[in-house]
Amino acid sequence: MKRAFVLLALGLFLHVKLYSQISEYIYPYSQSPSFSNYGTTGLIQMPSARFYEEGTIGFTWSHLDPYLRGSIMAYPFNWFEASYQYADVNNWLYSPYKDFSGNQSYKDKSFSAKFRLRKESKYFPSVALGFRDLGGTGLFASEYLVFSKFVGNMDFTAGMGWGVISNNSISNPLTNIDARYGDRLVNSVSGKGTQGGEFNISSFFSGEDAGLFAGVEIFIPKSKGIRVKLEYDATDYTKEGYLPVEQTSDFNFNFTYPITKNLQIKLGYIRGNTLNFGFSYTGSYGKKDPFIKKNDPPKTVPNAAAFRRVNARDPRNLYISSLKYLGESKLYLQSADLNESEYSVAFSQNTHVSYARAAGRVARVLDQIAPESVETFKITNLNAEMPLFTTKIDRSNFKKYEQLNLSSALLESSEIYKITNEEYRGHKYQPPSDIPKVLSKISPSVRSQIGGPDGFYFGDVSVAWHNEILLAENFSILAIANFGILDNFDDLKLASDSILPHVRTDIVKYLKQSKRARVSRLQANYFIKPLDDIYFKFTGGLIEEMFGGFGAEFLWRPFTKNYAIGTELWRVQQRDYDMLFSFRDYMTTTGFVNYYYAEPKSKIMLKITGGRFLAGDSGIHMDISRRFKSGFKVGVFASKTDISKLEFGEGSFDKGFYFHLPIEVFYPNYSKGVAGFGLRPLTRDGAAILVHGHHLYGVTDQSSYMNILRDWDDIYD
Amino acid sequence: MIRLLITFFVLSSCSNIPISYKDLPSTVYRAAVGYPEIIIDQEAYNENRFSFATVAIGKSKPIIMVLLSIDKDTYTWVDKEGGQLITRNGRIIQTVGLPHDIEIKFETTRKTYQEGKFSEIVNFNNPLLINADLSSFTTLEDKIDYLYLDELILVNVYSEEVSISDIGWKKENKYFMDINNREIKTIQFVHPFMKEIKMEFYYK
Numbered sequence: 001m002k003r004a005f006v007l008l009a010l011g012l013f014l015h016v017k018l019y020s021q022i023s024e025y026i027y028p029y030s031q032s033p034s035f036s037n038y039g040t041t042g043l044i045q046m047p048s049a050r051f052y053e054e055g056t057i058g059f060t061w062s063h064l065d066p067y068l069r070g071s072i073m074a075y076p077f078n079w080f081e082a083s084y085q086y087a088d089v090n091n092w093l094y095s096p097y098k099d100f101s102g103n104q105s106y107k108d109k110s111f112s113a114k115f116r117l118r119k120e121s122k123y124f125p126s127v128a129l130g131f132r133d134l135g136g137t138g139l140f141a142s143e144y145l146v147f148s149k150f151v152g153n154m155d156f157t158a159g160m161g162w163g164v165i166s167n168n169s170i171s172n173p174l175t176n177i178d179a180r181y182g183d184r185l186v187n188s189v190s191g192k193g194t195q196g197g198e199f200n201i202s203s204f205f206s207g208e209d210a211g212l213f214a215g216v217e218i219f220i221p222k223s224k225g226i227r228v229k230l231e232y233d234a235t236d237y238t239k240e241g242y243l244p245v246e247q248t249s250d251f252n253f254n255f256t257y258p259i260t261k262n263l264q265i266k267l268g269y270i271r272g273n274t275l276n277f278g279f280s281y282t283g284s285y286g287k288k289d290p291f292i293k294k295n296d297p298p299k300t301v302p303n304a305a306a307f308r309r310v311n312a313r314d315p316r317n318l319y320i321s322s323l324k325y326l327g328e329s330k331l332y333l334q335s336a337d338l339n340e341s342e343y344s345v346a347f348s349q350n351t352h353v354s355y356a357r358a359a360g361r362v363a364r365v366l367d368q369i370a371p372e373s374v375e376t377f378k379i380t381n382l383n384a385e386m387p388l389f390t391t392k393i394d395r396s397n398f399k400k401y402e403q404l405n406l407s408s409a410l411l412e413s414s415e416i417y418k419i420t421n422e423e424y425r426g427h428k429y430q431p432p433s434d435i436p437k438v439l440s441k442i443s444p445s446v447r448s449q450i451g452g453p454d455g456f457y458f459g460d461v462s463v464a465w466h467n468e469i470l471l472a473e474n475f476s477i478l479a480i481a482n483f484g485i486l487d488n489f490d491d492l493k494l495a496s497d498s499i500l501p502h503v504r505t506d507i508v509k510y511l512k513q514s515k516r517a518r519v520s521r522l523q524a525n526y527f528i529k530p531l532d533d534i535y536f537k538f539t540g541g542l543i544e545e546m547f548g549g550f551g552a553e554f555l556w557r558p559f560t561k562n563y564a565i566g567t568e569l570w571r572v573q574q575r576d577y578d579m580l581f582s583f584r585d586y587m588t589t590t591g592f593v594n595y596y597y598a599e600p601k602s603k604i605m606l607k608i609t610g611g612r613f614l615a616g617d618s619g620i621h622m623d624i625s626r627r628f629k630s631g632f633k634v635g636v637f638a639s640k641t642d643i644s645k646l647e648f649g650e651g652s653f654d655k656g657f658y659f660h661l662p663i664e665v666f667y668p669n670y671s672k673g674v675a676g677f678g679l680r681p682l683t684r685d686g687a688a689i690l691v692h693g694h695h696l697y698g699v700t701d702q703s704s705y706m707n708i709l710r711d712w713d714d715i716y717d
Numbered sequence: 718m719i720r721l722l723i724t725f726f727v728l729s730s731c732s733n734i735p736i737s738y739k740d741l742p743s744t745v746y747r748a749a750v751g752y753p754e755i756i757i758d759q760e761a762y763n764e765n766r767f768s769f770a771t772v773a774i775g776k777s778k779p780i781i782m783v784l785l786s787i788d789k790d791t792y793t794w795v796d797k798e799g800g801q802l803i804t805r806n807g808r809i810i811q812t813v814g815l816p817h818d819i820e821i822k823f824e825t826t827r828k829t830y831q832e833g834k835f836s837e838i839v840n841f842n843n844p845l846l847i848n849a850d851l852s853s854f855t856t857l858e859d860k861i862d863y864l865y866l867d868e869l870i871l872v873n874v875y876s877e878e879v880s881i882s883d884i885g886w887k888k889e890n891k892y893f894m895d896i897n898n899r900e901i902k903t904i905q906f907v908h909p910f911m912k913e914i915k916m917e918f919y920y921k
Binding site: 021024025026028221222223224292293295668 | 780881909910
């Protein structure tokens, strides 16, 4: 086998440099790294020091007996890869008790992370440090230092691993620094490890042995991007998983074929005795219009010159034509005021993710219909009838810079600030409103429960009927009713073992008893902005699927600062399992102080929440996220409260991650919908937070000078 | 232990308070049923004042491009955004505004319906590829009845095998020409990283 490896490597000669542009045709998609079977960029079983560009998310699936793995990856930065894996361990039962889990195989889940320490240069390789199976049971736990370097059409990788990556071993060199590194906690089957969910930092880079690995990814010329991979595998298959797996060769082989830039399939021969198949899908969503070029240009007002003449005669003509033509662009005029050469308008919109683009489109309409005497536009963006920011634009500059899309020059001559409530309410023209009004939409809804002892997947599909009854612009009743279509919840039977109040772990009862019909939410919201930078929300009703009650939220958000502070207080009662209108006995008071900090350069958002959680435990919840230009957001969260690991149960503490992806990235038109995906590996009662809609920080997102600047280059879109 | 994956796909913008004039987003509907094809019957044809073409790249939403200018055999088609397809006997010889633009330095005496082997030069951008040798081999493949503006007409179907050996790229294009060798419909691959471009031509 070794001979075959060498012959094949020699047979594939070094071809032209991959970085020249013709090479991008000869080796298409060569800039998209491929994935290892562990769901991170890499060779076959071994990792590499390659990364996708920031803003990329992906999914991989691979089958290598006895493991079947699915992974979700995210790249919040060019130098950071985070992934979450589910592994179906086919040579081990979920539990020894048939009554508990039948014949179901064990399902393992884990986090992995990889950091790039050094970018590849002409002479030096890319260097990365990685961690597999962080915070899991440790069945596949390993750490590695890896180097990757392109030479012609070959991408060479070599590295050293610890933990499971320690076959063909050398003595752990770190034991020369400190003897502590010689002792490593192993996975839970031995009884020496953790029960899962903890970051076992003391075990990092430890163990008597370390493993050396190496390999190469060869890009075959003129073959639609096919790569051949060869590697010297340092996995210790006696340490991995629950049972040792037979290995007859240290060399692995693989073909990877990129069907498109985003989709790769692979076929390999591993350990000298096992075929391996898998695929991966990745997408880069961070940049502006990442998928489809927008074809949603600003609307042109017909006979605009005539409108300008007519509107010069009477301000009311201007107000009415503004209402009509802004409305045709889905920009809804709420008030207007013509004061000599300055025309002020306030509007609401629910189409544009970019606040600057919305304001820019208002300016384009006004520029077409406003009389020539108007020199300045004052455009105020509203949400829930609260003025959130105002852009004062010089009309002549707006036109002058429009042709060349000189948004930076326009910014120089524009003002961005907040107007007072009084100024907004003092506008002379307030269009008639059709409130009260009911806004409805229907969408599909999916609930899933994966990896439990009763079976791998349980889920339901329902139709969600969303209604928002507007009683005033700042007072609405939000109602969401779901009607079940399909489910397989009947075999779901696991009861909660939590010793805390069952605020979340009765999920099985909720799922089963609410599968035909449920009221997911029925809540009244009232928003008020009594002072500059001060916002309140009052809410009452069926606030979320498991709790109803009433409460209030307060937010202080200074317009020019990148931080905000809020509080919230709720008195809630647990809803009955059928999720209709009755309640259970459990009542509690929950509340938090929230601190928000947005770092403008990296676009990292930090939210720290401290207070009393639903189960009565007190502690801290931290959420770190990054927002990209497209509006794509990826974040992680973790909580630690004053309950013990024993009280919390499996997982030790609450944690998870989420993505928010604007659906407009898939369409040629602008829209403000968001597709969300969130994952919390374990449902426990500790650190449970009330999920109430319309958080003030989101509602007032426009009320941030930093956010307006972030979007400013969209003003001429 | 209960292992719950909270998976939710929602279509909402929870931070935005709906406003009284809000419209329902149509994106959910489009995601479910896709984009309809543009059907050009005699009535639709009559409604257009200028020559036009329906254009679709891969499975994307079809668009209408209008004939902007004619320079001898070279026709320039434009869309609303200013994108351009420049054709010669229906064959795309230049694109402007696509994710991967091309320009063929064409053989001036060549007709699209001319059978035989031809060698030309092509430039690609994104990524840049200058003066690549483009080989093509055209044959008359079939004669079929084709429904065009509510009528069945006889068309010749030409197959053109295009290849650039330097980069190992090879594709087959189709040209549907009426009995006067005027293009009716074409299906062309013009760039290795782009799906096929389908065009149907309607001349005035």
